[in-house]
Amino acid sequence: MTVREDVALSELTTLRVGGSARYVLTLSSPEEIPAALAFTRERGLPFVVLGQGSNVLAPDSGYPGVVLLMRIPGLLWSEAENHTRASVGAGVPWDEFVRAAASRALWGVENLAGIPGTVGAAPVQNIGAYGAEVHTIIESVTVYDAQNGEARTIPRDECGFSYRDSRFKHEPHLIITSVAFTLAPDGSPRTDYADLIAARAAGKDLSTPGAIGETVREVRAAKFPDLRAYGTAGSFFKNPILTQEAYDALSLRYRTEIAPYGSIPLYPVPGRVKIPLAFILDKLLGMRGFRLGPTFLFGNQPLVLVADAHASAADVDALARNIEQKVYDATGISIEREVRDLTFHEYRDENAKHES
Ligand SMILES: Cc1cc2nc3c(=O)[nH]c(=O)nc-3n(C[C@H](O)[C@H](O)[C@H](O)COP(=O)(O)OP(=O)(O)OC[C@H]3O[C@@H](n4cnc5c(N)ncnc54)[C@H](O)[C@@H]3O)c2cc1C
Missing domain, CATH: 3.30.43.10 (Uridine Diphospho-n-acetylenolpyruvylglucosamine Reductase, domain 2)
Structure with a gap:
């Protein structure tokens, strides 16, 4: 250490x-x-x-x-009856794991290629992209519990996974040390997401996990700013989840006021519908590329908040609050941040002695 x-x-x-x-x-x-x-x-x-x-x-x-x-670190492979298990150290870069799975022609993780971060953080917000969410391939998460000093392995169905959420987001005493994934030697491409449909139409090879991973990385390169030049944490907000009635009312307003034959895209989730916030920011609020001081919304993907080199955390927060207010005023929706303040996930041992 x-x-x-x-x-x-x-x-x-x-x-x-x-x-x-x-x-x-x-x-x-x-x-x-x-x-x-x-x-x-x-x-x-x-x-x-x-x-x-x-x-x-x-x-x-x-x-x-x-x-x-x-x-x-660490990446251990083992064979089970119908699948391959990967036990991966929490500090392994996520995309390194995705590439390792592709090199073994294993299916399950390819649509999540190119997401920055570590393997240990992947379950925390249940990372997702291009129609896939990581919880579907997680077998278990091994943690060190700072409350009682015990290491234990939590099976997937006890992880409390939902859209960009899990119990780990709410239990900061659980330090994730490794994650076990279930990958399949036989699989089929999941390419029903708009960007991948377009990639296929443009002649991209989407037949293997490796080929899909490469295409996803290419698509992502156009959607996010260059991390070497700008500060960003990717999509800053979660996509709102609405009741069907709230969606219908918003969609009607969109058709009446903005686009006579248009409709707001939706993705069904159990009992509700999820709408792309990028669409609201772009089409309803005209905020694509909106700039506030040294921060702005990325032109190629308005959900991505970008900071110039000299920006401060207060600047980023000011832009985020500006967007939250405008979305609320225009739609009545209170949007939720995906990017959290660092202290949101802190843990303090109440029995520890306090520094004088
Ligand atoms: C350009 C860009 C694109 C992105 N695209 C996507 C995307 O497509 N889909 C998506 O879901 N996310 C995306 N993200 C967000 C981010 O990549 C993921 O949330 C990623 O999993 C974060 O990993 P990290 O190691 O950087 O976590 P950190 O930012 O370091 O931590 C995130 C949270 O997890 C906690 N945490 C981290 N590691 C552990 C651990 N071992 N044990 C317990 N708690 C832990 C932290 O305390 C913190 O609360 C993107 C980010 C960027 C910058």
Whole structure:
């Protein structure tokens, strides 16, 4: 375990904003966790786990606690009756795992190619893209529970997965150390998503997990800004989920006021409908490319909030609040952030001594 003091959070997060973390402890094995937690307890400090920082907003005031930087490696393959199991360390870069699965011609993870971040963070918000969600291929999640010092393996149906959500988002004492996935040697392409339908029409090969992964990475390259030049955490908000009646009323307004023969796209979810917020921002509010100071909505995908090099966390928050208000005023929908404040997921041991 390495210990660093006063580390700039802008160096640890893809939005590239924020002050300094008081301490950063880099974890390279689950066995290091008890010592890391003893370190935080002795100082009476809270901790927060960070992977690649691609889904958090770090405050300008910094973080006056301990960041546990998840770097546990490892990728183990084993054969089960009808599938292959991959047990993957929480610190493994997500796309490295996707490429490893593709090199074995295994199906299940290909539509999630190119998503930034670590394997350990994937279950936290149940990552999803191009018609796939990670919970469908997760067999179990192994955690270290900071509340009782026990390691345990949680089966998928106890993980509380739903759209961009899981129990891990609400139980910050659970430190994910590895994830077991179920991948299939036989599978078929899931290409019923608009971008993949278009890619197929353009002659792209979508016949193998590797080919799909490459196409998805190409599509994504056009949808997101270059992470080397700009700060971003990808889609900043969740897509709203509405009742059918609320959807019908909004769609009617859209047809009456904006596009006589148009309709708002929808994706059915159990008992409700999900609508693309990018569509609302673009077609209803005309906010594609909208700029507020050093932050803006990406021209190619208005749900993606982008920060110029000199932006601050307050600038990002100001743009987010501006959008939240405009969407509410125009539609009555309170949108929810997908990107959370760093401290949202902190854990403080109430029995720890407090630093004087
Ligand atoms: C350009 C871009 C595109 C993106 N596209 C998508 C997309 O298509 N679909 C999608 O779902 N997401 C997308 N994201 C969001 C992001 O990539 C995912 O949420 C990813 O899983 C975050 O991984 P991370 O390691 O960076 O997590 P972090 O940002 O470091 O952490 C995210 C949250 O998880 C917690 N956490 C992290 N690791 C652990 C752990 N081991 N144990 C317990 N808690 C942990 C953190 O405390 C924090 O609350 C995108 C982001 C960017 C920048």
